[in-house]
Amino acid sequence: MTQPLQFGNAGAGGPRLEEVMERVSHGDKDAFAVLYDAVVKTVFGIAVKVVRDRAQSEEVAQEVMIDLWRQAARYRPEHGSVMTWVATIAHRRAVDRVRSAQAAANREHATAVRDQSRPFDEVAEQVETRLESEQVRRCLRGLTELQRQAVTLAYYQGLTYREVAETLRSPLPTIKTRMRDGLIRLRDCMGVTT
Known part of the structure; x- marks a missing residue:
């Protein structure tokens, strides 16, 4: 032991x-x-x-x-x-x-x-935004007056279809049709594919 x-x-x-x-x-x-x-x-x-x-x-x-x-x-x-x-x-x-x-x-x-990602290029972003804005304005000029007004009220002022119809004093179905047709023309003009 x-x-x-x-x-x-x-x-x-x-x-x-x-x-x-x-x-x-x-x-x-x-x-x-x-x-x-x-x-x-x-x-x-x-x-x-x-x-x-x-x-x-x-x-x-x-x-x-x-x-x-x-x-x-x-x-x-x-x-x-x-x-x-x-x-x-x-x-x-x-x-x-x-x-x-x-x-x-x-x-x-x-x-x-x-x-670390590349630093944000503010100038390039501004140029791209300006070019896109110019293209949107050009394409908006290609719409009928009612289409342009309806799209502008809906997308730039945030109005609903019903509010657009009331503002433009047009029937709701007419506004919906003009908006649909206007958006199709905008899409085609801007070259957006779905």
């Missing part, structure tokens, strides 16, 4: 961090709890210094702790202390988070710039 781990220095009788790491590499959850308590503040501190956002730093610290559990077997004491190894992993993870956030911001900016 294994003894519960209490981290301490070798002189105090507790296991050294390297020994704890060895047990973590074999899947010892109690050893990982000891490792966690020993390094989490350092990991979080490194993350905060690099990322500069508390919530993001908490996520980075959590990711680092998961990495430590998964990569424990990769630790080699001859390459440096456990704290150096942990700090290296924490720093790399934090830098990756910053780079990822910057890349996302760059993508969003590039998308916004790319999606």
